[in-house]
Amino acid sequence: MVHYPSAVDPMPDRFDITWSSSSGASDSVPNTWHGFGAEYLACRPVQVFDRNVKRMWIERIAEAANWDPLRPEISWSSVEEDLGTALPEDYKKLAEAFGKGEFSEFLHVLTVDGTRQFDLARIWKKYLDGAPEDGPDPLFKPYQMYRPGRRGLIPWAFGEMECNYFWLASAEEDPMSWPIVTQGDPYPWQQVSMSTSEFVYRVLTDPEFEPFSIARLFPEPDFYPMD
Numbered sequence: 001m002v003h004y005p006s007a008v009d010p011m012p013d014r015f016d017i018t019w020s021s022s023s024g025a026s027d028s029v030p031n032t033w034h035g036f037g038a039e040y041l042a043c044r045p046v047q048v049f050d051r052n053v054k055r056m057w058i059e060r061i062a063e064a065a066n067w068d069p070l071r072p073e074i075s076w077s078s079v080e081e082d083l084g085t086a087l088p089e090d091y092k093k094l095a096e097a098f099g100k101g102e103f104s105e106f107l108h109v110l111t112v113d114g115t116r117q118f119d120l121a122r123i124w125k126k127y128l129d130g131a132p133e134d135g136p137d138p139l140f141k142p143y144q145m146y147r148p149g150r151r152g153l154i155p156w157a158f159g160e161m162e163c164n165y166f167w168l169a170s171a172e173e174d175p176m177s178w179p180i181v182t183q184g185d186p187y188p189w190q191q192v193s194m195s196t197s198e199f200v201y202r203v204l205t206d207p208e209f210e211p212f213s214i215a216r217l218f219p220e221p222d223f224y225p226m227d
Helices: 052-064 075-084 089-100 119-126 197-204
Strands: 017-018 031-033 041-043 101-104 107-108 152-159 165-171 178-181 190-192 223-225
Touching: 052 089, 052 197, 075 165, 089 107, 089 197, 101 197, 107 197, 119 152
Parallel strands: none
Antiparallel strands: 017 190, 101 107, 101 223, 107 152, 152 165, 165 178, 178 190
8 A cells, every 4th residue: 555645735634545566465554345245455545535625625726727717507317317326426527627628638537528529428328338237357367447336446537548437436435535546557446445536636737646647748738628
């Protein structure tokens, strides 16, 4: 387990990272999670999410990218009805502040998209096509895609270099407590306990946020809106 100290938010133990192999092994002190058709080990850190900071991280992203936040009214009800769960509030505020587009020629955050290109519900349903009803998904082992009433992965962003970003979601848990699960080239599955907006901010701006950060490649973050 690695604890990254925060230069901009000195609160201790803000998040933990668990390195997981394809077998689910972890180098942290684990608890055993069930519900994927097989047991696998994952970190269950003690985490308190401060709902009052969600705007702070979004404002930091906007400032770093020199972006004037939008204020559109997005109807999340149909997406959440399909999913059978609410979504993290800070993610929804992030999507509303930026709309559809690309961060630093790398990161695309999914939203409610009429063109369906970056539509969260459509992409989630596409992942479900052909996925097994029970047990780990061969494409996402040791995880499985989220289905209503179960624990599983919901996609919320993707990046270049085959990077994919998910929540490990459950309708029975507070969405603000859902861990982020990500996989990219060349790193394997990793799990981070952190809010969505803080994760995006650190990917864009924190060169020490390895292996996720693109700050050294793109030292001046930007956002390119797409129609």
